[in-house]
Each structure stands twice: as C-alpha cells, then as structure tokens.
Amino acid sequence: MEVLLAIVIGLLYAAGVYLLLRRSIVKLILGIMFFSHATNLLIFVAGGLHKGQPQFASDGLTAVSANPTDPLPQALILTAIVIGFGITAFFLALMYRFYQATGTEDLDELKEGENK
C-alpha cells in the first residue's frame, strides 16, 4: 500500500510540476492543485498506514488495538484541504478578473504588462 501511494504521490508531483510550467493560468492553478493533493497524500503516508485499527476502543473493548492508526495526520490533511480549498477559490476568482482585464490567460503576457 505504501509503495502504491508513493508512486501515486510521485506521479501527482510530476503532473503538478508539468502543469506549473505551462503558459496557461488555468493549467497553473491545476498544477498547484495537483501539488497540494500530492502533499496531502504525502502527510497521509508519512503518518503511517495501519488498516482497520482505529485509535478509539470500540464498544465492549477496553483497550485500543496494538498498533493503532494515528488520527493526527488526517486532521492535518483536513486543515490543509480546507485552506487549499479557500485559496484555490481565490485564485480562480483572481484569474477570472485577470482575464476580464486583459482578455488573455497567457502567462507570457505578464512580462509585457509589467512596465505598463
């Protein structure tokens, strides 16, 4: 499972970097989203994976299982997702305004706009 997720994380990072280097702002935003998902998965894997062993004792049992899953990484990821969600919404709105103002979503146009 770890190996599989590690490969997925690598792929997501690769896709994210590829998209970040594109000229279109939409793809830039998509790239950042891929990046953030890869990072969230990275935290998830780094926190340790133990299937079906919750941290809390279920009804009738007095002790948790011997090797319980750490719930904290999931809380961290949840926070990171929420933050990422807000920022992506902001970035999309920003892109929309930029498109309205300039009529383009080409990042190369930024260079020319600098001195105007």
Next chain:
Amino acid sequence: MILPALPILIPLLTIIFLLFNFQRREWQPWIGLTGAMLQLVVSVLLALRVKSQGILVLNTGNWEAPFGITLVVDAFSSIMLVLAGIIAVSVSIYSIDAIDRQRQSFFYFPMVHGLLMGVNGAFVTGDIFNLYVWFEVMLTASFVLITLGGEKKQLNGAIKYVSINLVSSLFFLAGIGLLYGKTGTLNMADLALKLSLADNNVLMNTSAVLFFVAFSIKAAVFPFFFWLPASYHTPPVAITALFAGLLTKVGVYAMIRFYTLFFVQDKLFWHPLFLWIGGFTMVIGVLTAASQYDIRKILSFHIISQIGYMIMGLGIFTVAGIAGAIFYMAHNIIAKTNTFLVAGLINRVTGSYDLKKIGGLYKIRPWLSILFIIPAFGLAGIPPLSGFFGKLILISAGFNAGEYVISFIALAVGLFTLFSMVKIWNEAFWKPRPEGLSPYEGENENLPVSMVIPVVILGLITLTMGLAVKPILEIAMNAAGQLLDPKIYIQAVMGS
C-alpha cells in the same frame, strides 16, 4: 493566563468590530487604529512580562505540551511582536488618508488586521503545523490586499505573488509531513528534544531542506527572490509598506527559529550555506536595485539585499551574530516601512514614482527631504542612525567568528546601498525639475497630517535606536542567548 493569546485575539476582535460596522465607512479607520494600538500595548506588556518572568507558555485547551497547540513567547518573539505592533499602528494612521475610499470600503482594514493576526500568530506559536496555518492566514490576507482595487498592474503582480507563495506553502507542508512521520510530534520544543536524541537521519535532512526552500521563498532569499520585485511595487504604497515591514521578516523569523532550535545537528553543512546565500542575496539585491528608476522598485530590491544581512547573522551562529541579526531586523522593519511611506508622500506631491519624472523636491518641500534622509541613510548605514550599528554588530561578529569574506561583502554592500539611497536623493530632491513637465499635481496642497505623523514617529524610532544602541543591543543579546541555548526553551515548554 491569556496574555500570550492576546496578540491573536485582538486582531480577531478588531476584524469582528470592523465587519460589524461595515456600513459606517467613516468609522473603519478609527476602529482599525484602535485595534492596532491595543495590539501594540499588549505586545509591550508581553515583552515586559517576558523580561521579568522568562519564557511565557500557554497550553491552549488545557492539553499537555506535546499534544495540544502550545503558544510560546520568548524574548525573540516578544521583540518581533512589539515591532509588528509599531508597524500596525503607523500603517493604520497612514492609511486613513492614503488609501482611497473605494479600497477602504472593500475590506481594506479587516484584511490588514487579518494579516496582522497571521503575523502575530506566527510569532507566538510553538507548533509547526500551527505555524503553517498562521502563514496561510497571513498569505490569504496579503493575497486580498495585493489585488485590492483590481488594477491591471496589480492583478499582474498578484498572479506571480500568489502562485509562488502557494508553492512555497506546499513545500512547508511537505516538510511538516515528513518530519511528523519521522518524529511523531509537531511541538517545536518536543521536536528539539527528539531530534537532539535521534542520530542524523536522511528523512530529517529532507524536511530541513524543504523548510529551507519554503522559508527562503517567503523571505525572498537568493535564489528565490524573483517574485518580490515583480509584485511589491503594484499595490498602493501603504500596503507595500506593510508587506515590506512584516511579510519577509516572518520568513526570516521562522528560519532563525527552526535553525537555532531543532535543525542544529548538521552545522557544518548549513552554516556555510547560510553565509553563501546571505552574501549572494545582499549582492544581487543591491546591484539590481542600482539599475532601477522607480522608487518603489529600488526599495523592493533593497528589501532583498537587507534580508541577506539577517541570513548572514544566522550563518555566523554566535550570540553576537544572532543578536546582530535581531538588531538588524528591528532596524530594517522600522526603516524599510518608513522609506516606503516617504515614497508615498513623494508620490502625493509629484504624482509619480518615476525618478526621471520628478526632481527639485528639496526646493518645494525641504522638510520632506529630511524625513526621507533619516530612514534612507539609516538603511545605508550612516553613523548616528540605527543601520550603522546593525551593520557594525554583524560585521564585527563576522570578523570575530573568522568569517572574513562575508564581512567584506557586507561592508561593500553597505556602500552600494548608500549609492542607491543617494541616487533617490539626488534624482528626487536635489536635481532641478525636468524641463517640459507640467507642474506637480499636489504641489500647492498640504500633505495630510495623518500621512506625516507615522513617518515622523518611525523616523524618531530610527534615531533613538541609533542613539540608544546599548540597551537595545542588550535586549537583542538576551534574545540571542535564549535562542542559542534551546534547553531554556525546551524546559519552559516541556517542564523539566
């Protein structure tokens, strides 16, 4: 014991009040100013408390130290909090007239306080994930501030600013994830304890590098500085002044905190690296500044060059070096904000930031030139002003530690800084007004008092810092001593 949480709660309360009275436009600046003043008062109280009682620790939610979020205020954070309070007050006063009504009615003041909440949160937290959250709070507020008004130029700069800062946050987050996977803790003191026991591990170095890249981007350190001059000159100058004073310094703060508290195992690798990077940051920032003709762009490049001095202090890694970095940060936050505010005044008189289009200001506004000279020559390091002593402490610390190359670079860069400041002085104030231009827009108008007051206050602080070096240096030395002896911090947070 709520004191350590107050620097976060006061901006929050201010935001609530600002939003609640959103319809009363004329109240907004005053509520904002009151909030900023309260914040300054609280941070001074905190600093006094830290001085008398040592490190203040607050375990929020009554969770024991390594499990909950701990708020920690040590000498270093309390100095930064006071500086943030000073900047908050002066920018709030300045904004009353400097920010147009349209921006004021579009969440300007709530966002300023959101930014301050993030900055203060980053200074008081003792938990790395919480630090990430405060970074994001600060960044989100700054994203809104930099786009506020929606001019084409601003959107242009904002896209660069937003995208590069998001990538840096994700580096930071990945570093946290790996470090948590390795140590199983997020509390800084607990991390310091665990990492000092663990033998050098590959995963730890990975996250150290990830943190380094993340903070370098935030602090605009070579080779990650390019976003700063591309975006900082676009928003109104009050916003730029706020950013210039606080945002990059939070990155430096985090770097100093991390690399004195827990990433101290690999000294032979990190400290020469810091010195190299500090040197490059200084040189590149100052050289590129020399070729610019927009006042705000010159000043933006100088932010970068001055970050180099702070990184140099971290690289020297002696008590004097760190104290120099802290002193330099204090001086730089004040003087840098002030130069931007003066640039705003120049713009108010002449209607332009372009040095080619202005001139002869000394004739029509002689006292404005004095207000400019204090922070500008302070930055350049002319003797009675604070920057001279900041550089002196750093360079002598460098010589004492045997780091001759970086010390000579620091000396030379000081000279070039002087060149840039003299250039602004010559072009804007001294040379006759360019011919064939219509009279300045604001030539016969008086500058609003609210825009002059903060400049005067900050100028006086720069002067006092230069005249009262000894007590301030003692405070910085005390903070540096605490930073270099992580045991004090660990003991305060974790108990014995």
Next chain:
Amino acid sequence: MKSYIVQLAAARLLPVTLILSMLVFYRGHNDPGGGFIGGLMASAGFIFYAMAFDTREAEKKLRVSPLMLIVAGLSFAFISTLPSLFAGNPFFTGEWVSLSIPLLGKLKLGTPLLFDFGVYLTVWGVIVTIIFNVMEE
C-alpha cells in the same frame, strides 16, 4: 435556467438542506460531520436556490446579509473561548454543562459546540459570499 420544476424543487429542498445541515453539524463532535461540512451543506441549499431563481432572490431568502453571518460566526468562535477564562482554566479549554431535558434525555452542551457553530456560520457566510459574487458577474 428558469425552469419551474427546478424552482419548485429548490424552494422545497432549501428547508430540508438546512435541517440536514444542522443535524450534520450537531453530530460532528463524535461522529463524522461538524461545522465545516454543515456550513457547506447550508450554503449548498442557498446556491441551488440562487441557481434556480437568481442571486437577488436567494439573498432575500437569506434575510441577513452573508457578511453578518461571518460576523456572527467569528463572534461565536470568540465567545466560546471566554468561559474557560471564568472557570480559571487555560485559554480555549472546553467547558461542558449537561442539561437534562424531559423526553430528550441528557443534552451535553459545551464550548466546542459553540466554537463549531461559529465555524458553521462563518463557512456558510464565506461560501455564499464567494459564490454569489461569482454568479453575479
């Protein structure tokens, strides 16, 4: 998209989503759910309403301005930190009271619930503000 069927569905679904969102919010302390998801659900109801009619109608239906929702949410979050001070505990400590209500049994109320309600309102207000602004353009 002015379809009568969609409008009818949106008008009928709005109270259902609101009640459901409160339910999800309330069970959030020990089960999946909570203020954030509840807030998202509540705003989803209004966004659907705005899609069926238009944003002006939805704002009228909301009665208070989304900004006031945010203010109320932040205030609740702030107020939830105060009881711990009066109880003499460190800042942000969760304080609980348990009420016994006839028929319903024991009801445990505490500052975490209040804080979560603040999150609920803030998320609701923020999402509605963003989406309505984008829809109006």
